[in-house]
Amino acid sequence: MFDRTLADVGRRDWADDGDGGTARFATVGCGTYARDVSIPAMAAGEYAEPTVVVSGDAEKRAALTGEFGVTALDYDEFEAGVATDEYDAVYVATPNRLHLPHAETAAGHGKDVICEKPLEATVDRAESLVAACEDAGVRLMTAYRMQTDPVMRRLREFVAGGGIGELRRATGDFTFPVLAGDAGPEQWRLDGRLAGGGALFDVGVYPLNTARFLSGDDPVAVSATTRSPDPAFDEVEQHADARVEFDGWVGGFSGSYTGRPNTRLELLGADGRIAVRSAFEPDADREVVVETPEGTLEATGAGADETVEEFDYFAHATATGGAIDPDGRDGLVDVRTLAAALRSADAGERVEL
């Protein structure tokens, strides 16, 4: 049963304790999430270390230097190759449409790249980003933190071992009230050109990518509908509902930019069911219910901070030459799927991938 798997929930299946060296990170783009979540996660990690930040904002640079003891660069200095001996890898956390030039710069410096999701604002640009890293011979990870969440990794093993039988259906929702924080309607997430998409691109990608991770499958077709009743969302979708067809099962994934915060993921198999609440919030206690013919397990509070895991995972791979699961290709599949979903919503037609 799953409780045997879950008993070992904190296990890092990708590393042996203490092996490998560390990787030092330059963080490019220092928005709220990078400052409050990602850089502290690097600092907390075993293999990761934040050493450089890149920001266009002098105040942010000073504050981050004060808080983390990092070298702070502006974008011109980053492009010019200042302080390249102070970092081994680059974390790209800018608005989506700026991922490509910064990843190109990082690749030009010969640095491995971990890039926020979605990989870019358009399929063409995401493909260029992947190609730039491949051409330069640097590693590329798409920053899917759910793939390093210990609970999700244990669930993946459980699904792969036939714990719920053949997968039949996955559903997942992510409501992120994007205007509820400090950032107002001028933020880049509401700028269609910079973001590439709205709630589907930014948060709907979580249930999509996590279901792909848990199943090991890729989409074959998609159909979607979007709505933006509020004027603040005239450039990006405020609400999106996508139905994604896989070989043998169907996913129903939604993203919303307004409403009560809510995240959920559920997998229905021929023989069992997995339901996860608080599925996608950073460092949340995932509430997991696993039903199988052998019985039902409810578990909560298990696991570790998946963002610490994320940067440690990438740093470990960078330092040891290990493989990266959520690579550029993985990120590309989602950008293609999400872009096709938005085309589908416009056309009212199912789009094959």
Place this chain on the structure above:
Amino acid sequence: MFDRTLADVGRRDWADDGDGGTARFATVGCGTYARDVSIPAMAAGEYAEPTVVVSGDAEKRAALTGEFGVTALDYDEFEAGVATDEYDAVYVATPNRLHLPHAETAAGHGKDVICEKPLEATVDRAESLVAACEDAGVRLMTAYRMQTDPVMRRLREFVAGGGIGELRRATGDFTFPVLAGDAGPEQWRLDGRLAGGGALFDVGVYPLNTARFLSGDDPVAVSATTRSPDPAFDEVEQHADARVEFDGWVGGFSGSYTGRPNTRLELLGADGRIAVRSAFEPDADREVVVETPEGTLEATGAGADETVEEFDYFAHATATGGAIDPDGRDGLVDVRTLAAALRSADAGERVEL
């Protein structure tokens, strides 16, 4: 908060204790569900009474007469008007495509009709059924037992009162392993002509109709995909996933004819969330979670047997001349929606309603 509403969960908002007379039912079609659930529910009811059964099977007729003391007729006798003074209303529980002729017979006898869902196998036939009852001046109820489930009625009041804010999304699943019981692959539910559809028609209609009931809204467009990997389901859909668009919100509803039994319904509002597990099984303890800005309530085991409620509700309306909410028009909306969903699945296109 919802706990105040739920404290009163058993309340019959459609009757005052002891008002009205009773209605005597002729049950037409005596399959497993009618014998094991519906007729016992009539017998258990305050206003309903089973007095007549109609079956083509002499053994069933004898057994039901022995068990419930009912008069048993064959179909010719029912059509010929035998024993019409022994019943006030007709419960049609035959295969879907036979609903129309039996409802016509009942209407011809001047009897009110409660007809199983879906109303008929095709839109045209369902429209004819509604017209036949209207022309004869008899009442018609579509047998949506969830609409008389006390938990669902309290939830409807809570939603209508703004308990979770503006509705944004509803999702629901119903997996009913149709071959797991006594009935093999020869059963009518797998016969495309008799059934009109498969898992979507037969069980997917539950989350669809219940979400419509809770919201008070009707669909404006639908998009769906279906799969029938197993040869037993070559005439009807084995699995179906439908996305149903309403004015301002979207529903994602699924039905499956194979797999682990599973029912679920969830409503996401701008300010709250309602989740119901064991949502659609007959007389199950609904597990309800209600989240609002005021707090979270988890409730289980509340309520009454909604099938007893269903026949009492209809009997009370028949005896007192009261209105019927899940009327023929309500049933028609679902048949139109489900038929459009199957067309959508064939065409790969969104279909407007």
